[in-house]
Amino acid sequence: MDALLLMSFGGPEGPEDVMPFLENVTRGRGVPRDRLEKVAEHYQLFGGVSPINQQCRELKAAIEAVVDVPVYWGNRNWPPFVEDTVARMKADGVTRAKAFVTSAYSGYSCEGQYQEDIDRARAAVPGAPEITKLPVYCLEDGFLLPFIEATRTALEHAPGARLVFTAHSVPLAQDGREQYAAELAEVARRVHAGVDPALEWDLVYQSRSGSPRTPWLEPDVCDHLEKLHAEGETTVVLVPIGFTSDHMEVKYDLDVEARDLAAEKGMTLVRAATPGTHPAFVALARDLYLRN
Incomplete structure (x- = not known):
């Protein structure tokens, strides 16, 4: 069975999530605790909730409406973690998937890290589906x-x-x-x-x-x-x-x-607004899936 995997950064969904989320994001980078606490204040201004997860839910639903394969969603830094999503895909019988990431550009942060996420998740799930990251789309x-x-x-x-x-x-x-x-x-x-x-x-x-x-x-x-x-x-x-x-x-x-x-x-x-669930952006996810 084929599928489309929506991949994103992830974000906290309540005040108690903020510091654990920031610790996930900065793990191994030696960021001082006082810096994390300062950034945490930004999230607390919005009730400790990043809008990114809800936006991914909305984008997933919009993509599901225009493709004829199951759409899954996995994050790098907060549930649903991509490893857990890949395990669910395997359990559901998915054998092949294409990954559309919410980052449009080239470079390590935008592209390379997501490929590492895919590789890590597949290594963690015996018999994981084949997953191909869709290409950079900033000029589409x-x-x-x-x-x-x-x-x-x-x-x-x-x-x-x-x-x-x-x-x-x-x-x-x-x-x-x-x-x-x-x-x-x-x-x-x-x-x-x-x-x-x-x-x-x-x-x-x-x-x-x-x-x-x-x-x-x-x-x-x-x-x-x-x-x-x-x-x-x-x-x-x-x-x-x-x-x-x-x-x-x-x-x-x-x-x-x-x-x-x-x-x-x-x-x-x-x-100015970002693409979000603009019909042209949703259609782009579909078209990339069909073309690659």
């Missing part, structure tokens, strides 16, 4: 179109705004960093062209973690907003092209931190 129309539409909608509330495209930063030393940055620049270029080529735009990064001594992709979104304010810019639309859904890095780093900074500076800031 089904990913670009939702951002073009969302940016146009955002601009209705901020006509003529400067477009600031954002994505999760990664260490400069990370495998695949150059291709990741190049893909982001191309996505930004295509979305900008599809919205209004006359608008000015920038590509920035957000949500960096780890030691401040370790160089990461820059500029940071808040540093860039400070710079734009100093240059006299008054209106910005943030477009989070690095994300497929409005999970915590979007909800806190952009909707709280960046928005508060913009308000302090007297700037108008509007944030």
Whole structure:
């Protein structure tokens, strides 16, 4: 039996989940406890619940409506863990599956780690189904179109705004960093062209973690907003092209931190939506499954 496996990062679903979740995410990375506690405060502002799991449930249901194979869901860092999902797939008689991950780009964090997750889960389940990760899809129309539409909608509330495209930063030393940055620049270029080529735009990064001594992709979104304010810019639309859904890095780093900074500076800031369950994005998952 064939199946489609939806894979994602995972997130806490209550206040008591937050620290165990963050410990899972940072295991082996030597992140200090006080740093984890600081990040935990971001989650507690939202009741200790990351929106990502519910968004995965909604995406899974939307994909199930357009494919004729069973759809399973497994996470890297919080239940349902991918190992448990693969065990259930085997018990259900699945022999072959294709994995659609909620990360659109190349590079270790976006692509390599998910392949490691698949390999680890299959190794943990004797007789596990064959699982093939579907290819990177950041330049597919089904990913670009939702951002073009969302940016146009955002601009209705901020006509003529400067477009600031954002994505999760990664260490400069990370495998695949150059291709990741190049893909982001191309996505930004295509979305900008599809919205209004006359608008000015920038590509920035957000949500960096780890030691401040370790160089990461820059500029940071808040540093860039400070710079734009100093240059006299008054209106910005943030477009989070690095994300497929409005999970915590979007909800806190952009909707709280960046928005508060913009308000302090007297700037108008509007944030464009992520693809979520946009019909074109759901169709992309189906089409990738059928094409590969």
